Amino acid sequence: MTQETCVARKPWDLAFTAEPTEVAGLRRVMRLHLSIWGLHDLIDDAQLCVSELVSNVITHLGPGTPATLSVSMNGVHLRIEVHDPDTRALPTLLDVNADSEAGRGMALVDAVAARWGVQLCLDRKVTWCELATGLTSPNGHVEGPGVQRAQDLLEFYGGAKPPLRLASGQVGRAVAEESVIEVITDFLHWLRAHGCDVDEVLDRAQTRYEAGLDGYGDGLSCCSRT
Structure with missing residues (x-):
């Protein structure tokens, strides 16, 4: 894209x-x-x-x-x-x-x-x-730090590059969790910049996430508070 x-x-x-x-x-x-x-x-x-x-x-x-x-x-x-x-x-x-x-x-x-x-x-x-407008092209979007980082991430995912592994230990997990929150926030900025309904996308993502839990079982518990 x-x-x-x-x-x-x-x-x-x-x-x-x-x-x-x-x-x-x-x-x-x-x-x-x-x-x-x-x-x-x-x-x-x-x-x-x-x-x-x-x-x-x-x-x-x-x-x-x-x-x-x-x-x-x-x-x-x-x-x-x-x-x-x-x-x-x-x-x-x-x-x-x-x-x-x-x-x-x-x-x-x-x-x-x-x-x-x-x-x-x-x-x-x-x-x-x-x-x-601050646009770089008539069909582009207004640049912003969060929007650009999300764009970079989309290109990263599109290139099928291997993801970074989660750091071990409580500190490593806390840092990783904050990084994930920042990534999600950037994607929300990206969606808003493209005129998308952020709430609708979040609802769809939650539904897809919950549907996928059945396939993963209890294996994904890295962010558990217990």
């Missing part, structure tokens, strides 16, 4: 009516998709961008305006677009102070996004922004 083929992040879009009551729902949809995509660290910034881009439509075009939210990957950047039917009202970045109420939306987007802009089409306007 390589990092380049880990996570499929297919573009998606959602038509909506620009109303204040719709913003919370769009934020939830964004959170759900980014969780599935393993981009947990981007959720807050992405939700902020969605809120401000949609609020821009409501403010300048009025409630009830038909619009579309589109989300995709542009290389290793997360791209968020809001499409609306008006090609005249263009978002602008204003030089506003801390007390200003107007013009703050795009300033907030500008503060968290790597870049943003406006694309004019014949029948619509597309206001977009892109967030840096």
Whole structure:
């Protein structure tokens, strides 16, 4: 398994009516998709961008305006677009102070996004922004110490290399047990980074472990407390 083929992040879009009551729902949809995509660290910034881009439509075009939210990957950047039917009202970045109420939306987007802009089409306007993901490839995962160690272990197991033997004695067993706990923790990080349901995987592993006990009998008692 390589990092380049880990996570499929297919573009998606959602038509909506620009109303204040719709913003919370769009934020939830964004959170759900980014969780599935393993981009947990981007959720807050992405939700902020969605809120401000949609609020821009409501403010300048009025409630009830038909619009579309589109989300995709542009290389290793997360791209968020809001499409609306008006090609005249263009978002602008204003030089506003801390007390200003107007013009703050795009300033907030500008503060968290790597870049943003406006694309004019014949029948619509597309206001977009892109967030840096920290990915090494569009289908990869965000690196972290635990995730990388688990990846190394997967490659180790895949190579069918002989496992390390358990050290003898109580101290050796305690050290080995802590190492196993660390390995399991790393795999949980790896699963979360790939958008997997950690609880479901743990349940399946427990079921498989218990089913396998019948075949092993009492032979595996190295971690017994008795």
